[in-house]
Amino acid sequence: MVDRLACLAMDQEDPLRAFREEFALPEDEIYLVGNSLGAPPRTAAERVRQAVEDEWGRHLVGGWNEAGWYAQPLTTGDRLAPLIGAGPGEVVAGNTTSIAVYQAVNAAMRLRPGRDVIVVDRGNFPTDNYMIEGLGELRDIGEGRFDDAACVLLSEVDYRTGARYDVPEVTARVQEAGALMIWDVCHSVGALRVDVSAADFAVGCTYKYLNGGPGAPAFLRVHPRHQATAENVLSGWYGHAEPFAFEPGFRRADGIRRFTVSTPHVLSFAALEAALDMWERVDLDQVRAKSMALTSLFIDLVGDRLELASPRDPERRGSQVSFYHHDGYPVMRALIDHGVHGDFRAPDILRFGFAPLYTRYVDVWNAAQTVAEVLEKELWREDRYAVRLAVT
Template sequence: MQLDDARALDRNDPFAQTARLFDLPQGVIYLDGNSLGPPPRPALDALARAAQAEWGHDLIASWNSADWMGLPLRTGVRIARLIGVDEASVIAGDSVSVNLFKLAAGLVMGGAKGVAVERGDFPTDGYVMEGLARLSDSTFTYIEPGAGVAGLLGGVDVLVRSAVHYKTAAIVDIGAEEREAARLGKTIIWDLSHAAGLVDLHLERDGAKYAVGCGYKYLNGGPGAPAFIYCHRDVVEEFAQPLSGWMGHASPFAFKDGYKPATGVSRFGAGTPPILSMSALYGALEAFEGVDMGHVEAKARALGDTFLAAIAPLGLETISPPSAQRAGHVSLVHEDGYAIVQAMIAEGVIGDFREPDVMRFGFAPLYLTHAQVFRAGQIMVDIVRSGRYREPRFARRNPVT
């Protein structure tokens, strides 16, 4: 592939209009949307409106006049379409870790005997489950990578699993795993953090009942944006949400002693929602209006292929699967991977690094072109071949890699 070939791929880009919603810095090729998405203009507009007009002018009246109280559910409606579920089954709020705890702890309280995480999956999921095991005296274990729900031991009923692996970008067949879970009488909680807004998800069709996801990666909601939680309508009314805060109460402003859960997914509310960050996420989701998620996923894979073609002369090892099983990022291995990524950032190509030697490059279809991605690959080839990454400044570790 050559640069002209990449430009030819861009001529029929279905997201040319969408890209205009993102005002990225001049000269920057942003390949880290898998970690923190850039702000679409509707997100910044919504944030400014919430801060200046709603909070700044209407003050506390905005809980009613701007429907701040309904914002978590309204945001959930926009997310629901992207993950293929009923719009009344998603609520935004809290963090992925907190929402994982809500679901796993609720299942354990309801009689599930234990929880497992695949070894090598996103570490915080395991950390949260370890804490739950200590708190509840339930079983926690790791199962081997790729074992899936069939790898659960007899005393473990719940598997927390990423739909897309954070390092490799390998996609799990959710439908196949859910069918196996139903056969075995097990339950899966899906972590959609690297899938929502990128993969063409159909959770309800595939039989998924529980999921959480991140608002600041492909959904572009901003640093620390609220997460979301999905619970299928067939199980939600019987679900005892353990973080029984006032925003999950049936009548939060009645101020009565004793907890009565709200109906539906509203019971997964807990504390007061963070209105400014929630407003930014709600606005960011406008970028997906009218977007076909099948086209999003297909372009993400094609962009990854373009990048791999551009860097092919380097012969680097990739730990990501082939295009058909890969989501939105490509991970490459090099012993000096940290320094290479830092050198690329210095030249306007932003990716990231994961210990011990993995360079990750994300391909968000809403704003990236094939020409940009190919050019990023050319810059990487030049940096590695010239040895510029060996400059001492690129070896100095930052707190965030």
């Protein structure tokens, strides 16, 4: 079994090790929730200060042109594109993943008139499925039929178990059946080399592995083959052919701009821009290799102390490791109290996310050791860990 010194040695040899210094992380805490909210890049505070004081403060309304705010949905979209295997002019940034899902599924339904089934995974993050109730008949992918489906909406990586779909294989199968493929990459972008280039639509958020900040802008990718025909149900003025002509009726813009809606949340974009400055220097193959190594190590070190909920094959999972525990809530509370931050998802899932840019091998060792001691000493049975917070 790998020991603590071996982990320290692996950290020394880690080609990504310098990135950890670029994050502001609390001392003496092991943060394994980067799959939920990424840590702040050290440059984020300065970039946001700049947006407030230098851009808003100096340019005032002129910032829409002079500071590039107006173009943010497109310029940031272009910067996100390489992270999902897309090209320039294919991605818009803004709003939230829920809203992007709504746009993608509405567009897909109109591209496939006569088909009224939407195939989903009941394990999708719930908001994906909630947002599209009423747009079609929802059917679980378990039934395996796509021939009457307008589209299939799946999360590349399952938010509970970390299980990963085979994107090329599923995309091909769905498209062969005449349905459109929509991928939600919230739980994979920034953790592995996402490639949804063949898919019809993709959506995702930027505040998990991408470290864009709480509530950072989401994104929507539309395959070039659909950009001339797909409709944006949220037909706001940003997607108009000539937004500043203030015409009475809506005329769709050409290209990806058609899928923008309205005014970007400029200050939230600013923090994301700081994160993207870093991502432009990251090799995604190194990210994926380290992610597989970190997660496999954690699984090995925890051993049979907990029942694994994630796939054991690293190729089949994202960058998180989940375990089942019937008293998962107090177990996680006890772990957090002892410096290991994972999270709990009802009814019985303990999640640990491994963000390769700032998680070290020694963090994995320390976390696994803490898990072992908390379980062995049954610390989680203490009364104080049973109290439920409003939001977990």
